Amino acid sequence: MAEVYIPPFTMTDEITNLVIEIAELTGAMTVSEQLSKNPKLRRDNRIKSIHSSLAIEQNTLTEEQVSDVIDGKRVLGPPQDIREVQNAYEAYEIMSKLNPYSVKDLLKAHKIMMEGLVKESGVFRSKGVGVYAGEQLIHAGTPANYVPDLVGQLFEWLKKSKLHPLVKGCIFHYEFEFIHPFADGNGRTGRLWHTLILAKWQEFFLWIPIETIIHERQNDYYKALNASNTDGESTIFVQFMLELIRDLLKELSHNGVMNKAKTLDEKLLDLLKEDGNQSAAGLAEIVGSSQRTVQRALKRLMDEGKIEHVGSNRFGHYVIK
Structure with a gap:
C-alpha cells in the first residue's frame, strides 16, 4: 500500500499561537448568524472577494463595475474581464455545495471559473506552465503528466490529515499553487478552495473577503510563496496567511461587523x-x-x-x- 503524501511543513510556536488567536476570535463571535440576517453585508463582501481575487490576476474592472456586472447591468470594459466576473460569481455562488475533498468538484469549480476564457477549463493542463514576473520565470509548475497524481495525493492528505483546518487550508493553498495544475486560473481557484476549506470549519468564512486583504498585501503574498519555494516547505507561507486571516478578523471586528455578535x-x-x-x-x-x-x-x-x-x-x- 502506497504511503500517503505529507506536504513538507514545520509546526512552529508562532503558527500554534496564531491558530489559538484566530480560534479565540471566531469562538467569541456568531458572525454566521449575523451574516445570515444581513444579505446586503453578505453581498458586499462577496463582491469584494471577487473583485480582489480577479484584480490580483490583472482584471481591470472596479469594485463598482463588478457589482454592476453581477446585477446584469451594462458595463464598459474588456469583454474578458466582464466574463471573468460573471464566471467567478457563479463559482462563488455554488461554493457551499462543493466538497473540499473532491477532485471532481475542484474540476467543476475550475470549469465554471474559466469557461469561455481558456480551452482547458475543468481539466488539468496538458502542457508545461510557468509563473512570471514580467519576463522573469518565478516558478515552473509540475510537469503536466504528474499533475493528476499529485493533486490526488494532495486531496487524500487534506482529507486524512489531523492538522487544524486553519493550517491545512494554508498548506493546501501553497501546495496547490506549487503544482499549478491548470493552464490558467490557478490563483483564483486556489484562493476559492482555501476559502471552502475554512468554511467547512466555520461557515462564516464563505462571506468574509480574505481575497481583499491578499490583494492589499499582494507583494508580500508572492514573497511568502517564493520564500517557501526556496525553503522547500510551506511554513513561511502558512504563517503569512494565518497572519492575514487574523488581521482581517480583527479589522472586521473593529469595523463593527462582528461587534454585535453575542457572547x-x-x-x-x-x-x-x-x-x-x-x-x-x-x-x-x-x-x-x-x-x-x-x-x-x-x-x-x-x-x-x-x-x-x-x-x-x-x-x-x-x-x-
Whole structure:
C-alpha cells in the first residue's frame, strides 16, 4: 500500500499561537448568524472577494463595475474581464455545495471559473506552465503528466490529515499553487478552495473577503510563496496567511461587523429563556461548543445568580432564576 503524501511543513510556536488567536476570535463571535440576517453585508463582501481575487490576476474592472456586472447591468470594459466576473460569481455562488475533498468538484469549480476564457477549463493542463514576473520565470509548475497524481495525493492528505483546518487550508493553498495544475486560473481557484476549506470549519468564512486583504498585501503574498519555494516547505507561507486571516478578523471586528455578535453566556441565556429544560450536553450541541466550555459558562451564570441547576448532577437541567 502506497504511503500517503505529507506536504513538507514545520509546526512552529508562532503558527500554534496564531491558530489559538484566530480560534479565540471566531469562538467569541456568531458572525454566521449575523451574516445570515444581513444579505446586503453578505453581498458586499462577496463582491469584494471577487473583485480582489480577479484584480490580483490583472482584471481591470472596479469594485463598482463588478457589482454592476453581477446585477446584469451594462458595463464598459474588456469583454474578458466582464466574463471573468460573471464566471467567478457563479463559482462563488455554488461554493457551499462543493466538497473540499473532491477532485471532481475542484474540476467543476475550475470549469465554471474559466469557461469561455481558456480551452482547458475543468481539466488539468496538458502542457508545461510557468509563473512570471514580467519576463522573469518565478516558478515552473509540475510537469503536466504528474499533475493528476499529485493533486490526488494532495486531496487524500487534506482529507486524512489531523492538522487544524486553519493550517491545512494554508498548506493546501501553497501546495496547490506549487503544482499549478491548470493552464490558467490557478490563483483564483486556489484562493476559492482555501476559502471552502475554512468554511467547512466555520461557515462564516464563505462571506468574509480574505481575497481583499491578499490583494492589499499582494507583494508580500508572492514573497511568502517564493520564500517557501526556496525553503522547500510551506511554513513561511502558512504563517503569512494565518497572519492575514487574523488581521482581517480583527479589522472586521473593529469595523463593527462582528461587534454585535453575542457572547456564549448571552446565547445560553437566550436558549434557557426559550426552553428551560436543557442539559449542559444539549446546550453544547446547540451552540457548537465543547461541553466543558459550556459547563464553565453555566457556572459563571450560576455564580452571577442568573440561572440555577435543578435536579441531580447527572440528570439535572438549568433554568432562568
